[in-house]
């Protein structure tokens with residue numbers, strides 16, 4: 469019996485629809501707003517596959533973003549590393565609030581769309597809350613200081629970007645975007661942004677050390693190219709631009 473001819477079929481990854489339960493979780497995780505620009509209009513929110521594989525519906529690979537930011541991600545104006553970093557933040561923030569057993573008074577978000585095709589969710593999300601509290605970092609934690617937190621984000625992003633560059637130099641050392649946060653947590657006995665503010669410099673030095681150890685970091689150093697801005701100049705720039 470002749471086999472059906474499908475040899476020419478390309479190995480394109482099949483898009484799989486995101487279940488409504490998963491949608492709901494993702495919208496809750498994002499607090500029904502775009503984590504990049506903060507827009508809270510659910511009609512413009514979409515689900516993005518971080519690794520660009522539309523068949524990978526692992527919750528770690530999915531993030532709610534607005535249409536605008538989605539375009540920026542697709543164009544590379546928002547780097548994949550920045551998206552992973554943001555996703556990690558959302559995951560960590562959610563785990564923390566779950567552990568504390570804090571039930572937000574208005575948890576329910578009804579996503580009526582059963583399937584999500586082409587990353588566009590039907591705008592049938594019912595909101596039962598006006599505005600939920602943003603993730604609160606404890607006082608005296610690095611997360612509570614916007615500029616210091618921003619600088620840590622910046623260093624971590626630099627590390628991810630360099631690791632990505634390393635791959636283009638042929639480094640086969642695999643890495644996961646969760647890695648640095650896990651390493652930090654193991655070393656500092658606290659999640660990245662929950663670390664006490666008094667350890668800010670120690671944390672900076674630690675991440676800087678990681679950046680310097682990348683192939684890209686070593687190349688830069690050998691060419692006297694700075695690997696990152698100092699906290700002082702980062703801070704000055706933030707204060708200048710608000």
Ligand SMILES: [Zn+2]
Pocket residue numbers: 502503504505506507533534535536537538
């Ligand atoms: Zn956005």
